[in-house]
Amino acid sequence: MENPVIELSGLTKFYGSLKAVDDLSLEISKGEIFGLLGPNGAGKSTTILMMLGLTEPSAGQAHICGFNATRNPIAVKRKVGYMPDSVGFYGNMSALENLVYIGRLNGIPEAEVRERSQEMLEDVGLGAAMHKKTSAFSRGMKQRLGLADVLIRQPEIIILDEPTLGIDPSGVKDFLALIRQLSRQQGLTVLLSSHHLHQVQQVCDRVGIFVGGKLLAEGNIDTLARNLFASEPFVVTITVNNPLSPELEAALLQLEAVKKVTVQNSSVELSCTEHITPDLVRFFVQKGLDITGVQQRAYGLDEIYQRYFENNLNLDTPDEKSSGFFQRSFFRKRKKQ
Numbered sequence: 616m617e618n619p620v621i622e623l624s625g626l627t628k629f630y631g632s633l634k635a636v637d638d639l640s641l642e643i644s645k646g647e648i649f650g651l652l653g654p655n656g657a658g659k660s661t662t663i664l665m666m667l668g669l670t671e672p673s674a675g676q677a678h679i680c681g682f683n684a685t686r687n688p689i690a691v692k693r694k695v696g697y698m699p700d701s702v703g704f705y706g707n708m709s710a711l712e713n714l715v716y717i718g719r720l721n722g723i724p725e726a727e728v729r730e731r732s733q734e735m736l737e738d739v740g741l742g743a744a745m746h747k748k749t750s751a752f753s754r755g756m757k758q759r760l761g762l763a764d765v766l767i768r769q770p771e772i773i774i775l776d777e778p779t780l781g782i783d784p785s786g787v788k789d790f791l792a793l794i795r796q797l798s799r800q801q802g803l804t805v806l807l808s809s810h811h812l813h814q815v816q817q818v819c820d821r822v823g824i825f826v827g828g829k830l831l832a833e834g835n836i837d838t839l840a841r842n843l844f845a846s847e848p849f850v851v852t853i854t855v856n857n858p859l860s861p862e863l864e865a866a867l868l869q870l871e872a873v874k875k876v877t878v879q880n881s882s883v884e885l886s887c888t889e890h891i892t893p894d895l896v897r898f899f900v901q902k903g904l905d906i907t908g909v910q911q912r913a914y915g916l917d918e919i920y921q922r923y924f925e926n927n928l929n930l931d932t933p934d935e936k937s938s939g940f941f942q943r944s945f946f947r948k949r950k951k952q
């Protein structure tokens with residue numbers, strides 16, 4: 616990989632007999648937005664703590680900008696800005712006062728600290744609210760201020776642990792767009808931990824699917840989809856007015872590229888080894904069927920997840936900490952289907 620700024624090799628962490636992180640190797644390059652994606656208890660936070668040098672790995676190493684996180688945590692701290700899932704500020708102080716205070720604590724010269732804080736608040740979209748007390752801030756505004764707090768230290772890497780927790784959908788969209796914009800403008804490397812797959816899909820260049828301490832897969836969405844759905848990468852759904860007879864279904868399966876046919880009411884889903892949508896449409900028309908819709912599917916994270924979980928989910932994994940998209944009951948239900 617070109618210019619990796621995060622290098623994890625064989626990273627492992629035991630809590631007693633529980634292997635929270637299991638032999639994790641991963642490289643993230645400069646300027647990349649990487650999504651560490653997994654259910655509660657997957658080991659995301661433990662991985663982040665090891666990367667920050669806040670907990671020692673049982674085995675393996677984390678190098679951040681070339682520094683070993685365990686042996687040189689101070690150097691790592693200078694390079695990395697970490698935003699936890701919940702950020703606290705002095706409620707009786709304004710956003711600007713809070714940020715100036717943080718800037719001073721981080722050694723920003725007095726002559727610069729106020730101007731830099733103001734600029735940073737503009738950057739994160741809090742320009743109009745900089746004189747407002749933070750006790751009156753919404754959760755989304757606090758997250759933006761949290762981002763300003765991280766950025767004012769001028770890190771090379773930012774690590775965001777569940778950054779959109781508790782923000783409403785439009786706030787989430789704006790916040791993720793802001794992260795992307797800042798990363799692109801400033802060449803910032805971003806590691807974003809989340810269990811909200813749709814959000815991660817929106818903003819990340821690459822994702823790692825992390826379950827039970829193990830990295831099950833990593834890559835961009837297209838690569839993951841191609842690897843997982845290699846045998847039947849093209850799915851076409853054709854909607855017809857007339858019911859499909861068993862004979863026609865059998866005839867479709869005779870076509871060389873068609874591997875699977877699923878009929879549900881008026882829609883016919885065809886999983887194919889090649890892109891043969893025009894041939895399929897011709898076939899339907901020739902058989903006298905009235906087509907009312909044709910849809911080609913691109914695989915998203917939903918399908919990718921589902922596949923990995925169908926194959927890999929260890930239902931005996933301890934820890935049922937909190938609810939969320941990934942709640943295990945959801946997957947149990949899906950597995951039974």
Ligand SMILES: Nc1ncnc2c1ncn2[C@@H]1O[C@H](COP(=O)(O)OP(=O)(O)OP(=O)(O)O)[C@@H](O)[C@H]1O
Binds near residue numbers: 635656657660937
């Ligand atoms: N200090 C600790 N002592 C013992 N076990 C721990 C400790 N911290 C985490 N664990 C366990 O390690 C596993 C991984 O936890 P971790 O918090 O890293 O997961 P996570 O993916 O960040 O989950 P979440 O999304 O819920 O924050 C879990 O089974 C958890 O219970």
